[in-house]
Amino acid sequence: GIQVEQSPPDLILQEGANSTLRCNFSDSVNNLQWFHQNPWGQLINLFYIPSGTKQNGRLSATTVATERYSLLYISSSQTTDSGVYFCAVYNYIPTFGRGTSLIVHP
Amino acid sequence: SQTIHQWPATLVQPVGSPLSLECTVEGTSNPNLYWYRQAAGRGLQLLFYSVGIGQISSEVPQNLSASRPQDRQFILSSKKLLLSDSGFYLCAWFPDSQAYGYTFGSGTRLTVV
Numbered sequence A: 001g002i003q004v005e006q007s008p009p010d011l012i013l014q015e016g017a018n019s020t021l022r023c024n025f026s027d028s029v030n031n032l033q034w035f036h037q038n039p040w041g042q043l044i045n046l047f048y049i050p051s052g053t054k055q056n057g058r059l060s061a062t063t064v065a066t067e068r069y070s071l072l073y074i075s076s077s078q079t080t081d082s083g084v085y086f087c088a089v090y091n092y093i094p095t096f097g098r099g100t101s102l103i104v105h106p
Numbered sequence B: 001s002q003t004i005h006q007w008p009a010t011l012v013q014p015v016g017s018p019l020s021l022e023c024t025v026e027g028t029s030n031p032n033l034y035w036y037r038q039a040a041g042r043g044l045q046l047l048f049y050s051v052g053i054g055q056i057s058s059e060v061p062q063n064l065s066a067s068r069p070q071d072r073q074f075i076l077s078s079k080k081l082l083l084s085d086s087g088f089y090l091c092a093w094f095p096d097s098q099a100y101g102y103t104f105g106s107g108t109r110l111t112v113v
Helices: none
Strands: A004-007 A010-014 A019-025 A033-037 A043-048 A052-056 A059-064 A068-075 A083-090 A100-106 B003-007 B010-013 B018-028 B031-036 B045-050 B054-059 B065-070 B073-078 B086-094 B108-112
Touching: A010 A019, A010 B108, A019 A033, A019 A083, A019 B010, A033 A068, A043 A052, A043 B018, A100 B065, B003 B086, B010 B018, B018 B031, B018 B108, B031 B073, B045 B065, B045 B073, B054 B065, B073 B086, B073 B108
Parallel strands: A010 A100, B010 B108
Antiparallel strands: A004 A019, A019 A068, A033 A043, A033 A083, A052 A059, A059 A068, A083 A100, B003 B018, B018 B073, B031 B045, B031 B086, B045 B054, B065 B073, B086 B108
16 A cells, blocks of 8 residues: 655744655555644644645645655744644545654744 | 534543444535544554445454444444544545545544543
């Protein structure tokens, strides 16, 4: 099956810092999503981004499907950005990476 | 609007007791529905998925079963819970608009004692 690797596994930032999260995948896929799991456990869909670049406020994402990776950018981080960020890739059934745990200190 | 509901939010059950978790979707018909489990340590494991009433595919042999008695209802069950069944259970669906991707319910945190 498809392998999904996320890096870094853990990230600690001061409020206001910028960060880049990476998702590499082992095979061609038609779909890719980024999720944020908040401290209460809910998985929030951040981006559906099979290719190209999207932006939503302080967050943006870029997927280069031909090179099998995606990047999630967080600018001017806030404490509410804390949580785990997951990348999921799929043609029909999502395969999730193990996530990046982000802690933003005030 | 299309929404997904999952309950209960938390559950503490003794070993050997039965389990029933429910997931329902509103605002759509014939959705693809999924049950995931997240154990401590972050990874999400697909347990079951369903493409229609009575159609259940199992991804991993488990002490669990799933049923889809109605078009927009997906139920996760167990006859006798094990300690290893503890975890965070998430229901998901794929909305009509592929431009949005998979959407997850709020989850059920199950602790087997």
